[in-house]
Amino acid sequence: GDSVTQMEGPVTLSEEAFLTINCTYTATGYPSLFWYVQYPGEGLQLLLKATKADDKGSNKGFEATYRKETTSFHLEKGSVQVSDSAVYFCALSERGAQKLVFGQGTRLTINP
Amino acid sequence: DGGITQSPKYLFRKEGQNVTLSCEQNLNHDAMYWYRQDPGQGLRLIYYSQIVNDFQKGDIAEGYSVSREKKESFPLTVTSAQKNPTAFYLCASSSEWNSPLHFGNGTRLTVT
Numbered sequence: 559g560d561s562v563t564q565m566e567g568p569v570t571l572s573e574e575a576f577l578t579i580n581c582t583y584t585a586t587g588y589p590s591l592f593w594y595v596q597y598p599g600e601g602l603q604l605l606l607k608a609t610k611a612d613d614k615g616s617n618k619g620f621e622a623t624y625r626k627e628t629t630s631f632h633l634e635k636g637s638v639q640v641s642d643s644a645v646y647f648c649a650l651s652e653r654g655a656q657k658l659v660f661g662q663g664t665r666l667t668i669n670p
Numbered sequence: 671d672g673g674i675t676q677s678p679k680y681l682f683r684k685e686g687q688n689v690t691l692s693c694e695q696n697l698n699h700d701a702m703y704w705y706r707q708d709p710g711q712g713l714r715l716i717y718y719s720q721i722v723n724d725f726q727k728g729d730i731a732e733g734y735s736v737s738r739e740k741k742e743s744f745p746l747t748v749t750s751a752q753k754n755p756t757a758f759y760l761c762a763s764s765s766e767w768n769s770p771l772h773f774g775n776g777t778r779l780t781v782t
Contacts, residue, residue, distance in 0.1 A: 592770065601674075601760050601773030602713075647712065657703075657728060658771060662712040 560585045564648050564661035571638055572669050579633040579664050581622075581648035589650040591615075591624055591631040592658070596645040605633075605646070640668045672697045676761050676774035683755075683781050691746045691777045693761035700766065702744040706730060707758040707776075716759075719744055748779065755781045 565580040583589065590609045594602040606615030611626035620635045631648060648661040674695045683689045695702065701720050705713040715728030719738040733752025738744055744763075748755045758778050762771040 594771075599775070601676075601762075601775045602771070603773070604770040607770060657715050657718065660712040662710060 560589070560650060560652060560659045562648050562650055562659055562661035564646075564664050567645075567663070568665040568667060570667045570669065573640055574637045575668075577633070577635040577638045577642075577666070579646055579648075579666070581631045581633065581661060583629050583631065583648075583650050585629075585650055585652055587652050588626075589652045591622070592649045592651070593620070593622055593631070593633050594647040594649060594660075596647065596663070598644070602647060638666075638668050640670050642666060643668045674761055674763055674772055674774035676759075676777050678777060679775065681777055681779045683779070685781055686750045687781075688747055688749050689755075689779065689781075691748065691759055691761075691779070693744045693746065693774060694742055695744075695761075695763045695772075695774075696742060697763055697765070697772060698741070699763035699772070700741070701764045702738070703762045703764075703771065704728075704734075704736065704744070704746045705760045705762065707760055713760065716746065748781075755779060 561584045563582050592607045593605040595605045596602045606617045608615040608624035614623045622631050622633045645663045645665050647663045649658050651658045677692045703718040704716040714730050716734050717736040719725035735747045760776045761774045764771050
């Protein structure tokens, strides 16, 4: 079945550092890919998405490119802030499927 | 503002008691979902509903029940048959299949 694998956390960085959170997926078709963010004590919010190969999703300085050849959707940000501290989830949904499949989440902590 | 309201934020119950978690949305979304979140395990789908008076089991439906009598409401009952009910429960909705999910802020259930 479909699955999403994220890099193990937790990840701790200093403010203004470069961020990469790896995400790879397994799917039988051509899924849409998503990154969601969860701040402490809250639900998840959509951060960005990409619906086809080579699409780049971007929001709030975060970017991720849909790479079909490597089945990856890595999240990047050039200069992180303390306010970026949260748990990040990679997810996919297949066309015609009835659910979103989530990775296990990566906890990110940014120190001032 | 439109959104999803989950109540209560924290819920405590004794083992052997059924408990119902509330989820209301005013986004006019057709699809609604219940997820369970445990540390290090990402989100797992419990039940979902595409339309009023219809719902389907997700990956971990055993010990849970739902109803969808109104478009706006999708309550989840955690029954005494659920062997490990202590978790963070998230309700979500979407306008159609494969569109991004909107999440509530969750209910943290503790059963002792």
